[in-house]
Amino acid sequence: MVFTDKIMHERKVLTFCTFMLIIFSSTFSSYIQFSYGAYAKAPLSPYGPTVNDDNLTVEKVTEGLDFPTSMSFLGNNDILVTEKETGIVKRVLNGQIQDTPALDVSVANSIERGLLGIAVSKQPDGKTYVFLSYTESGDDADGSDVEDNVDPSGNKLYRYDYVDGKLINPVLLFDLTAIPENERGEHNGGKIRIGPDNNVYFIVGEVGGHRTQAQNIADGPAPNGLGGVLRISQDGGIVDPDNPIFGEGLPLNVYYAMGIRNSFGFDFDPLTGNLWDTENGPTVADEINLILPGFNGGWSQVQGYFDQDLLGRGITSVDELVTFGNSKYTDPKFVWVTTIGATALKFLNSEKLGKEYANDMFTGDINNGLLYRFTLNEARDNILINDTSLGNVNLLADNQVDETTENRPLIFGQGFGGITDLQVGPDGYLYVLSYTGALYRIVPLSESNTPKNQPALAAQNETQSANSIPVVIVGLKGDQSYSPNPINIEAGQTITWYNGDSISHTVTSGQDNDGDEGAEFDSNAIIPNQQYSLTFDRSGEYPYYCIYHPTMVGEVIVE
Template sequence: MLKKTSSKLFVLSALCIFLLFYSNYSTINLSYGAYAKAPVAPNGPTVKDKVLKVEKVTDGLEKPTSMAFLGPNDILVTEKETGKVMHVIDGQIQDTPAIDVSVATDIERGLLGIALAKQPDGKIYVFLSYTESGNDADGSDFEDNVDPSGNRLYRYEYVDGQLENPTLLLDLTAIPDNGRGEHNGGKIRIGPDNNVYYIVGEVGGHRTQAQNIEDGPEPNGLGGVLRVTQDGDIVKGDVIFGDESPLNLYYAMGIRNSFGMDFDPVTSNLWDTENGPTAGDEINLVYPGFNSGWSLIQGFSKNDFMVTGATPDDLVYFGKGSYSEPKFSWVTPIGVTALEFLNSSKLGTGYQNNMFVGDINNGLLYRFVLNEARNDLSFDNGYAENTGPLADREVNDPKENQPIVFGQGFGGITDLQTGPDGYLYVLSYTGSLFRILPSSGNITNWTSTASIGTTTKGQQQEQLDNNDQINSQNDNSVPAVIVGINGDSSYSPNPISIEKGQTITWYNGDTISHTVTSGQDNDKDAGEVFDSGAIISNQYFSFKFDDSGEYQYYCIYHPSMVGEVKVD
């Protein structure tokens, strides 16, 4: 291990101790916001390109997390909390699952990832990642405080519609340091080298040297991209981090948590998404030896979102390990999830090999164009809107999202895949599966300039003055607008004064999801009086106040957004 030191080491250590405590504490209180997933838009999802359309393939799945194609119109889908791998044929969910495994389900635990590998002899291997229950009962960790057995990667054989002959490839701890079942990652990809790549988070606050804590315990296999052969063996060849276990498993480390990764079909480079805590969602180019910087750096290092004062020189490096800045970052987290390269021209040549990314908070689908060398993102071509604010590779204000937003209204997105038909499939945590395909036989490149969810100050006032539709649907309620992240000016008007028995309808005029949740951040009883859940852009939430009093409220995604209702 190469230990990088600096003159700030003592101060940094003290700050890290503070951060460990604070991050655990704040995660407990902010967690609800992180898991308030976007609903599907009332009229269904849409995309910007008018020559494309969104078609529902099926619904009725239970909290689906990942999918893999056996063939055209033949899909295996994992369900987080049932532990079932459902078989979807021609849009119909089959009655009998391919397998039903026992899973721990608290927060981000569950049946999380799936990948297929067809063998030369005709066999089909199916790889599953899941948090295995400690007593063979689904959800016993949440209901009965039974510790899970572990975060596990299994290989099965697909035989006559069933998954058989399990082989355990990786067995990692699922016991958190902070008492919470979060940051289990779980996505699986088969690499161009035919090896299995599995991404796992730091699992409830583990702080080892793999999380860049210099005097922490040795790495334990968490917080990185792990790589094994399809038989579960160590990949032979150049040593990346080290030749001793578990360093010989790591392809990358320093990763907080991820719900998406994919290989570029042109270069074979691996890219991932990474979730920040209260700031710094990321897209990364993941090379052998990549150190993403967690838990000292999240987002661009210059921003110091983690308030550690750390630079790349303060990270912990093994072997060929090195740090690289994100290729893109959101200052305000969106709950970034799936990542997929569209290895197809079926939606138009302008989209071929583009990167598509989803989020869980807003139900938005993002599109990115790579540069000629395909080692970075480019905003100089392929977009119809002004990309000037994205020149710094950072969304500093949610409205800067506009050029890269390709679609909306999908509900919280958990997976993206290119189907055998060449179309883009979008899996929603709400239980629906969609695909994006041509609206006709004529395909053109993306040229639409339609904006999604943009609201100016003048439009906000217009919405307040012209609420006929909202009023007619909500019994002539008192209108309000969710303006955006701006302290006590985030909701307009603020405060709102009404009479007992009146209803308020909050309309989301921002570009991202927000909530209307009673109480304040860190209140134990927050949300008990009223809680909207995620209100996606251009949608609304109504609540009738039957009792007099003063009601404070806030957004659980963005706790600095605060408002007040005064009921006479």
């Protein structure tokens, strides 16, 4: 592997070249089965998004964006939004999407590739810097990695000047490989934050199965800049070169954290300056982490709490993990054993929604369209689920969701569609970006012209035709997940599946890994408290399952 350290206009550009991963033992080459359910996204609620506070309401700021991924504020009611598939940075001014984009770049966009992250930084001299991360196309055409199998050029981090509604003068700061080892365009991360120290923090995943020492493979290749949080100055320089956290030389001296599989959200606590992130597990253990300098999250040997060994690696001591410099393994602060597709994370550094919410942590997910609220302990170094949450908080005393229904006290809002970003505007309100193309903000009902949304709370009780047979989705219970199961009907009858769980599920024909799964029918994500109906006109036996959770199986028998 070769690293280059070039000077461009007196700014250091860090380039990590593509390499061929060495062949590991079968233990590591078959490390985990990938979960394709993670790429199914929650739709908007037909009733619109809501929050669980009678004093708050949800306003729609705008809609019509194309798979937006991140946003950053230029000023009050002035927002830059990135679009994953198109590579376009759009400006939303006073709720209106401007006709002329701020920038259009060529992106590879398979699975999790694309235009991914943005951060705005106002300078003392009046300049405005905008930092963008994206998977750069290999031939200047959007989606050529999908259409023509063209390898992407790389996962790039650029700095631009914002002038008169345009992003100009690009300066390349990071050039990381975007070539996966598992032939899937996933785990590119891409979120950007400007830290309290005014430096640039960039979180990147392990990009399709790279296995280096940064992923805790002791005899693997040297770190290549992937699988961690990277930190540089706004001019692209090394932060504190005399005291690097992980070690001397590139890329060690730009790592702030390692051992991270994939993240779609991180933010700094406004009271302590500490960094927190969400991290996606493979088939188990989505996490929330407190990332102090030198953090090692344990991937690819540990996901979830160390002593539970949810990956089945048999690791018995943290000494078996890779150590660089002052690095140290740290357990997550919260774990969902069943993955939810955790995404954005934001601290509400405002009292505009009420003093009870000030400086609380909010996170979103892609699978369920849920918005979660977390409170921290007095020292603000751990999550503390207390009586400010609604429901049975005792089950969350271990800071772990073991059964999906334990999720309920954490839910602050629902129905947003898959959430891709959360930000606090200059107005102090919480903004929620949905992959469906809509942007919302949560505001006090007393300050809004939008009436409080009152969705149907029991959709299973809605009037159904006399010919409709109800089935309740009760959760992860194997062949008892859909109740009743099996279900016998006559040709021409309709079945209505109601999701009574607190996370999304699907009703998808076939079984996991069938070549024709979903060919007969596929509900897509059925979010909590919503339903899906289907009429069966032909006799036969129809096995089905949940694409998120393949152990959930059912069968329809049509006479």
